[in-house]
Amino acid sequence: MSELLAQLWTPELQAAFTAVVVLLVILYVLSIVWVVRDAYLRGSYWYVWAIVSLVPLVGVIAYCLLRPPLLQIDRDEQELEIALKQRELMKFGECANCGYPVEADFVLCPNCHQRLKNLCGTCNHALDPTWTVCPYCATPVTAAGPRPRRAPQRGRTQQPQPPAAQQKRQARGAQPDRAQ
């Protein structure tokens, strides 16, 4: 038996066998390198996949089936795009009172005349009620609205003063009552 094996085990066959083994080892090492590199680029746990890929053939096949579908750089781009669209959407909103679609710089709701924004007393830009400073001219904004630093000639852009207006209305409403 061993004689037959020795006869078959010719130097040519030996060389061919060695060549195949070397090729398989190279393929094995390259597959590990590819898995690690690919897992790293996809933002996956590359060290975990490095261990998995040590299992010949099965490790690589498992990685091909389970790897994340997007490269990290593509995912970053996608997230950036989503953030950009969200910013664009922020320019639009709804009136809190009636739900009418309004744009970010609307001061009043065109439908129900609900006041949506305060006006900066200095530069007249529309300000979000939550802002404490005007981002256009750096004028500080108090909780009640912009500080009354506005020029007197800008009467038409002045905010209505609800308490005073209400008092007037009450006074007007009270007078006819008294007259009757």
Ligand SMILES: [Zn+2]
């Ligand atoms: Zn409205």
Ligand SMILES: [Zn+2]
């Ligand atoms: Zn301003």
